[in-house]
Amino acid sequence: MNQAGRDAEDRALALLQAAGLRLVARNWHCRGGEIDLIMRDGASLVFVEVRHRGGDRFGGAADSITAAKQRKLTLAAEVYLSSHHLDLPCRFDAVVSVGGAAPQWLKNVFTQ
Numbered sequence: 001m002n003q004a005g006r007d008a009e010d011r012a013l014a015l016l017q018a019a020g021l022r023l024v025a026r027n028w029h030c031r032g033g034e035i036d037l038i039m040r041d042g043a044s045l046v047f048v049e050v051r052h053r054g055g056d057r058f059g060g061a062a063d064s065i066t067a068a069k070q071r072k073l074t075l076a077a078e079v080y081l082s083s084h085h086l087d088l089p090c091r092f093d094a095v096v097s098v099g100g101a102a103p104q105w106l107k108n109v110f111t112q
Contacts, residue, residue: 008052009036011103012095019105021046030079033072038080044089047077051096065094070110
């Protein structure tokens with residue numbers, strides 16, 4: 001991950017924590033993929049994809065969360081839940097940013 005990606009992830013984490021979410025894991029990896037942030041929002045577990053683009057010339061950051069990326073995130077989330085023996089309500093959120101603009105938190109961007 002480059003510095004811009006690390007900075008975007010740091011800003012995303014700060015945004016979510018300011019909203020009351022609690023960090024569970026960061027950059028969790030498994031064979032099927034990676035989850036940028038895993039957060040706790042009350043009784044729910046939130047799998048967060050962080051996307052940053054320098055500009056919107058090739059589409060916005062949210063547009064880059066393709067169906068293929070959603071499948072990878074879903075698989076990684078299933079592996080996380082299984083490996084930690086968890087049965088909790090879950091959702092998939094995204095924190096997106098373009099250029100120097102403030103990050104936007106998009107809740108429940110897709111369902112499993």
